[in-house]
Amino acid sequence: MKVHLKTLGCRLNEAELETWAQAFQKSGHEVTRQAETANLIVINSCAVTQDAARKSRHLIRKVHRENPAAKLVVSGCYATLNKDEAEQLLGVDLVVSNKDKDKLVERSLAELNLDTMPAMSTEPGAISLFTRGRQRAFVKVQDGCRYRCTFCIVTVARGEEKSRTVPDVIAEINALHQKNINEIILTGVHLGGYGSDLGNNLVDLIKAILTETDVPRIRLGSLEPWELTDDFYQLFENPRLMPHLHLPLQSGSDSVLRRMARRCKTEEFAEIVARLRQINPLFNITTDIIVGFPGETEAEWQSSLAFIQQVSFGHIHIFTYSPREGTKAATLPNPVPEAIKKQRSQQLHQLGDAMRLKFYQQNLGQQFPVLWEAYSEPVGENMHRVFGYTPNYLKVGCDISKAISLENKTTPANLSVIYDGFILADLHGGVLFPA
Numbered sequence: 537m538k539v540h541l542k543t544l545g546c547r548l549n550e551a552e553l554e555t556w557a558q559a560f561q562k563s564g565h566e567v568t569r570q571a572e573t574a575n576l577i578v579i580n581s582c583a584v585t586q587d588a589a590r591k592s593r594h595l596i597r598k599v600h601r602e603n604p605a606a607k608l609v610v611s612g613c614y615a616t617l618n619k620d621e622a623e624q625l626l627g628v629d630l631v632v633s634n635k636d637k638d639k640l641v642e643r644s645l646a647e648l649n650l651d652t653m654p655a656m657s658t659e660p661g662a663i664s665l666f667t668r669g670r671q672r673a674f675v676k677v678q679d680g681c682r683y684r685c686t687f688c689i690v691t692v693a694r695g696e697e698k699s700r701t702v703p704d705v706i707a708e709i710n711a712l713h714q715k716n717i718n719e720i721i722l723t724g725v726h727l728g729g730y731g732s733d734l735g736n737n738l739v740d741l742i743k744a745i746l747t748e749t750d751v752p753r754i755r756l757g758s759l760e761p762w763e764l765t766d767d768f769y770q771l772f773e774n775p776r777l778m779p780h781l782h783l784p785l786q787s788g789s790d791s792v793l794r795r796m797a798r799r800c801k802t803e804e805f806a807e808i809v810a811r812l813r814q815i816n817p818l819f820n821i822t823t824d825i826i827v828g829f830p831g832e833t834e835a836e837w838q839s840s841l842a843f844i845q846q847v848s849f850g851h852i853h854i855f856t857y858s859p860r861e862g863t864k865a866a867t868l869p870n871p872v873p874e875a876i877k878k879q880r881s882q883q884l885h886q887l888g889d890a891m892r893l894k895f896y897q898q899n900l901g902q903q904f905p906v907l908w909e910a911y912s913e914p915v916g917e918n919m920h921r922v923f924g925y926t927p928n929y930l931k932v933g934c935d936i937s938k939a940i941s942l943e944n945k946t947t948p949a950n951l952s953v954i955y956d957g958f959i960l961a962d963l964h965g966g967v968l969f970p971a
Contacts, residue, residue, distance in 0.1 A: 537565045540574035540606075542599065544592055545582025546690075547723045547757050549612060551674035552637060553580055559641040571599060574606050576644060581612035581622075584690055586858050589614050593625065600627025607648045611640055613693035617862070634679070634694050671907055671944040673717045674757075677705050677741065678724035682732065683760075685786075686797045686864040687826060687857070694725045699734050702744045709749045718944060719753035719907055727756065728763030739767050746774050752946065753907060753927070758782045758824075761808050762800040772815050779816045780850075780929040783808065784824040788843030789836040792829055795868065802843050809847050818899055820850040820928040827884055828857040828877030830868035837880055845887060850895040850929075852888040856881050896954045899930055906932050906949040906961065908942035923958070926951075931958040 539560045543549040556578060557567045568574055577599055581592035592614035600608055604627065611632040615622045622631045629648055632640045680697040681690070709720055722741075724730060730738040745754060754777050761783045771777050783805070787793050790801050800808075812819045825844065832840075844852070856877050859866040872880075908924035915921045920938050925931060932949055936942065949961035 537575045538568045538570075538573055539565050539576045539578065540568050540571045541578050541580070542571070542595065543580040543582075543612075544595060545580070545584060545588060545612070547674050547721065548676055548679070548725060549580045549582065551676035551723045553578075554674060555676065556641055563641065563645060571606075572603050574603060576607045576609065576648070577603065578609045578611065578640070578644070581610055581614035583613040583617050583693060583860075584688075585855070586860055589618065593621075596622070596625050596628060600625075607644075609640065609644050609648070611637055613690055616693045617689065671717065671909065672719040672721065673712050674721045674723050675705065675708055675712070676700070676724060677722050678727065678730045681726035682729060683726065683799070684797060684864075686795065686868070687786075687829065687860070689860045689863050690725060692862060697726060697729050697732050699724075699730050699732065701734065702736065702741055705741060706744060706748045709745060709751055713749060713751045716944060718751065718946065719755065720751050721755040721757055723757035726760070728759050737765075738763075739765060739771065742771050742777065746771075746776060752776060753778055755929075756781060758784060760784065760800070761805050764808055769811060769815060772812075772819075775927075778927045778929065779812075779818070780820040780822070780927070781812065782822045782824075785844070785847075786824060786826050787829060787832075787836075788825075788840035788847075789832070792832055792836050792840065795831060796826075796829065796865070806843075806847060816928075818902070818928055820895065820930070821847075822851040822853070822929075823849050824853045824855065825884060826855050826857050827881045828872035830857070830859075830865055830872065831870040832872050841883065841887065844884070845891070848891050848894065849888070851892055852884065854881060854884050854888065893954070896930070896959060899926075899928075899959065900951050900954070903948050903950050904928075904930075904932075905946050906934075907946045908934075908944065910943045914938075924949075932961045933958050934961045934963055936963070 541553045541557055543553050560567055571577055579596060579599065582588040596610060607629045608627045609630045609632060610622050610628055615631045616633045619631055622628060630644060632643060678697060678699040680694045682697055684691060712720060728738055730741055759781055772779060785805055786796055786798055788802055809821055812821060904926040906924040906926055908922050912920040912922045915935050918938055919935050921933050921935050922942050923931060923933050934949060947963055949963055951959045951961050953960040
């Protein structure tokens, strides 16, 4: 049987897709990139915003329209929050809620009468890393969240916190590294809350990974800024833990943060950033900002802009607020008019672009080890441009001979010129040709 997997939304959704892919393959079925030839299609949906829920519905309809013969399974936050609606969508054969995600493969094969002897089996232990090439993998270490930020529906959809054991995570990472995966990204709905149900914490997990695995690069998914303990900072003394953190700020105004029920004030956030940059002046700190949260006054917006500029991020994910049914924020008074939200979003995009350029400039002239991707673009007749990422998560391009492949290799690169969203680099001081 051919299985096709699709996702919308967060890195956690992508990590879950990889887990399902491995499980389907262990059952002897083939994971395919081609939705139109699949016998079974699984969609991991999103509902972080009303627009995300709409896109989930659209994707479900589109997939069924393009391959009506395939069995269709829908899971994820949209399917969990809107189970009845999802079940009524044309073509949907099975809805699996977030709490039953670990049984999705088993239920799909059993309830859809698909648990038959496959025509072809894969190699034992084959791993399908179809979303990001063969050098990187997301590893889901926990699910659920104990906090209730007023704008967030995901905590409702994902339920209580549940962590994987340290030995389980270690075993997965070692298996991935044996398959030549050189970078793993730890993910979770509330990554900083890892271990709250097990009696340990994220620092314990990272220490174990650094001790009991040899994977060269370890990255962390989004972390709430209030969860960084003193011993957390010390972990970055190990060069295998990459100097990049995504710390969602959401607003640079303390009064807006209070309405959001966020647990980190701007002064505390600034102290965290300063501490990380003491460890490494080129530590890349990226963030999320919500524009136009209910009641956001012009004074609050200007205060937010000033603080964001003061901190100076490497990149900002900008979200224009839209009310989400089922959240406290949707009931708050004084919604911001759409025209003002659009204007503020444009202002923040301009500031974000300027800050990203500034961070790029700070990194020019530096030499970093770059892990190269599979993707490349032709440059002239005999050359191609390969792409990869520095430890602090800057996208780098390098022009080399077509006769050379750097895929999944890590080499030193000198960052030389900013170019259209990435930095051009030299290897060994110049362009690589075959020896």
